[in-house]
Amino acid sequence: MSHLITLATCNLNQWALDFEGNRDRILESIRIAKSENARLRVGPELEITGYGCLDHFLEDDLYLHSWEMYASIISNPETHGILLDIGMPVLHKNVRYNCRMLSLDGEILFIRPKIWLANDGNYREMRFFTPWMKPSVVETFVLPPIIAKITHQRTVPFGDAVINTLDTCIGAETCEELFTPQSPHIAMSLDGVEIFTNSSGSHHELRKLNTRMELIMGATRRCGGVYLYANQRGCDGDRLYYDGCALIAINGKVVAQGSQFSLKDVEVVTATVDLEEVRSHRAAIMSRGLQSSLSTVKFERVTVEKELAVMSDRFDPKLAPTPERSIRYHLPEEEIAMGPACWLWDYLRRCNGTGYFIPLSGGIDSCATATIVFSMCRIVYKEIVDDGNDIVLQDCRRICRMGDSWIPENPEAICSKIFHTCYMGTSNSSKETRDRAKQLAERIGAYHVDLNMDTVVTSIVSLFEVATGKKPIFKIFGGSQIENLALQNIQARLRMLLSYLFAQLLPWVRSIKNSGGLLVLGSSNVDECLRGYLTKYDCSSADLNPIGAIAKKDLKKFIGYAAKEFDMPILIDFLDATPTAELEPITKDYVQSDEVDMGMTYDELGVFGYYRKVEKCGPYGMYLKLLHEWTPKLTPRQVAEKVKRFFFFYAVNRHKQTILTPSYHAENYSPDDNRFDLRPFLINPRFPWASKKIDKIVEQYENPDSTKELDVMTVE
Structure with a gap:
């Protein structure tokens, strides 16, 4: 016997506060899901407002506009005939919640608030929302008049409930809840829930997708059941790129997987599954049956007097379960080619920009940035020519200031319109x-x-010399270190000034009509x-x-790719080429080298960054880890010197992180001070107590017979 049901989930490119645009993309996803005969449609987290509204979530207007958009969705007859799981913020008893709105045929079934909020790394959900700390508890929610007039309901259930149809049981969890040790789907599965929805606002990070996939695979393999994962996609106005x-x-x-990187605003993924497979899978595990019978968590059922599945007595020869498929993963270098490129396109089209400008130095960092812009042009061209995406074509014509009949001949044709580079030599x-x-500029x-x-x-x-009577000279010609650094910084800072001058005026130079200035791109890794x-x-x-x-090591892989x-x-x-800033004179005996200047290699910096941020190590903890990893290749004293050098320069330069250019977030040890890496910018760079402890360990290695111990109560 089979019990087939077609389900739909989606990637939506929502934009923070773009209420009407977000609504229209939701409506389009519902239309597509219905055209595929899906009986359940799941959308991303907070899809009505966009996930990244940040402190706008504290504004009452946002909640009003959310209800207005939701009203226009459920009152639309085109949204009837399918069970909808839509995300939006809700005020309940004057408390803000991140919620799922579950409805059918224009009637709200119940509102499910998020239980576990994301509150680390890039996420600060508890700044805006309160978690629903009442598992399996349901209260009464009074609907706003604008909704009550449409649904003819005065109140609806609000809380941790599930939906019972005549043939299955459906439960919802939201993003972070999948990543918690005691995910809601565990208790729901033991209480008979067969279909789980997960609505997410999960950002892209290099090598992160496998973590998400492993959690979903493990959840459904261990608990049994059907899992529908929906995600935001694109740049919704901040540093993150949501990767669908x-x-x-x-x-x-896995029976269906959407694309990870794409310029499509709406992508719906559907699959037909057999619920009998879920029941058979669960019944075959005796220990699961015992745990289910002993479980004390019982969810309130919201009953729907309808069947969602196609029963065996209504056999349809055209309907069959979707076959299993392998998960598609991209290599990190492919992720770099696509993620930042899609992010740049979203930013450019939504800010109504003219294009991008970069000071192209001839080094690998600005080269990688320029190549990412060219990759963006390749993706845009493919979306227009190969996929026939009219929305992308219209955006491309608008950005390139071309007429309604223009179609780019190749990616280079797009690049020539929107990308400007400049070599600022000395x-x-x-x-x-x-x-x-x-x-490189000619090639792209x-x-x-x-x-x-x-x-x-x-x-x-010369101006400085006239004002002070002193003329600084480079160290290689006999000047001091401070003179040497000042002369380098003059060149570096003038390049910023010239970058913005050229970014503002190059469209004017090229007689590009109705154009504003270009957006300036930075290229520090x-x-x-x-x-x-x-x-x-x-x-x-x-x-x-x-x-x-x-x-840097990932950028090199990307360039090779x-x-x-x-x-x-x-x-x-x-x-x-040897990485060099080219800010000091070149002689037959000296060429400036980045790694020599820094006193550490890029590979070492990657290790330091990982242990500092991801493993949460201070100088002492990092030394203990690297002592085991880097010896005997390095002596304990050499490891100590490297760790101390890193923390010294990290600390004295911490103030620079406060003004870092907004960057595409791709690495989990990013030092972005704005929200991701919250550390003070005035720190004692010597870390004296940690240094003493490190020195003691070095002494113990070099003098094993020493009995001297570090007095933890002594502060010199």
């Missing part, structure tokens, strides 16, 4: 970097300017930001930074 990947799984098997710059920058079709700014640098130095190896208010200060949370995948052999020259 809507999913339908049954008993630990006497310290090499011919190799200048040539690489020019060749960017509008390129090549300039030498020595006269501007000289004017600034996560390791340099962590170490503070950048000049404050130099060309790392920009409007957006696509690589600000991507490690793009060289082959994008047919860009010029990128190999960037990979082979």
Whole structure:
């Protein structure tokens, strides 16, 4: 016997506070789900408002507008005939909750508030919402008049309930609840719930998708059941990119998976599942039966007097269970090629921008940023030409300031309209970097300017000399370290000034009609930001930074991938070049090197960043871990010196993190001070107590017979 039911989940590219746009995308997803004969449609978390409203969630207007949009959805006859699970914020007894609205045929069945809120890393949900701390408890919610007139209901259940139809049982959980040790779906499954919905606002991070998939697979394999995962997709106005990947799984098997990166505003994923598989799977596990019979958690049922499944006595030869499929994962270098690119496109089209500008140095970081912009153009071109996406075509015509008949011939044609680059050389710059920058710009079709700014640098130095009577000179010519640093910073900061000048005026130079200024892109990678190896208010200060949370080693992998995948052999020259800022004079005996300047390698910075942020290590804890990892290759004293050096420069440069350009969040050890990495920016860089403890361990290694102990009560 079979018990078939078609279900739908979706990826929606919602935008914070775009109430009407969000509503229309919800309506479109419902239409598509119904066209596929789905009986249940699940959408992303807070899909009516957009997930990333942040402190706008504290405004009463937002709750009013949410109800207005919800009213227009459930009053629309096109939304009837399918069970809807829609996300929006709700005020109940003057308390704000992150809720799921479950309805059928224009009638609200119940409102399910989120129980466990995401409140770490990038998330601060408890700043806006209160968790529902009453598991399996249901209260009465008084509907606003605008809704009561439509549904002819005065009150509806509010709380931790489930839906009983005539043929199955459905329960909802929301995003973070899947990641908690005691997820709601466990108790729901033991109480007979067969279909679980999960509505998420889960962001992309390199190598993160497998964690999400493993949790879903483990949940349905262990508990049995059908799991519908919906997610937000795109840039909804902040640093995060929500990566979609809507999913339908049954008993630990994936039967449908949406795309992880795409420019489609609405993507609906459907599958037909056999509920008899769930029942058979569960009945075969004796221990599960025992736990179910002993479970004390019983959920209130909201009854729906309808069947959702197609019963065996209504056999449809065209309807069959969707077969199992393997999970699709992207390599990290593919994720870099697609995630930041889609984020940049969303930002550009939603801010009604003219395009992007970057100071192209000829180094690997600005090269990677430029290649991501070109990847964006490739994705846009594919969406237009291969997929026939009219929305993307209209956005592309508007951004490129082209007419209604224009269709790009290739990605380079798009790039030539919206991407501008500039090599800002000085006497310290090499011919190799200048040539690489020019060749890369030509290959991707960017509008390129090549300039030498020595006269501007000289004017600034001369102005200082006139004002003070002193002329700073580089260290290599006999100057002091402070003179050397000041002369480098002049060049770096002038590049920021010139970047914004060119970003504002290049569209005017090119006679682009009805255009504003360009958005300036920064190109400091996560390791340099962590170490503070950048000049404050130099060309790392920009409007957006696509690589600000991507490690140098991952950028190198991306460039290697793009060289082959994008047919860009010029990128190999960037990979082979020694990373250098080119801010000091080049002589036959000296060429400035980033890793020498920093006193540590990029690979070491990646390790330091991981232990500092992810493993939550201070200097002493990090030393103990690295002591085991890096010895005997390094001596205990060498490990100690490296750890101390890292924490010193991290601490003295911490103030730079307060003004970092908003970056695409891709790495879990990002030092972004704005919300992700909350640490003070005035710290004793010597970490004296931790240093003493480290020194004691070094002494014990070097003098095993020493009996001296560090007096924990002594502060010198």
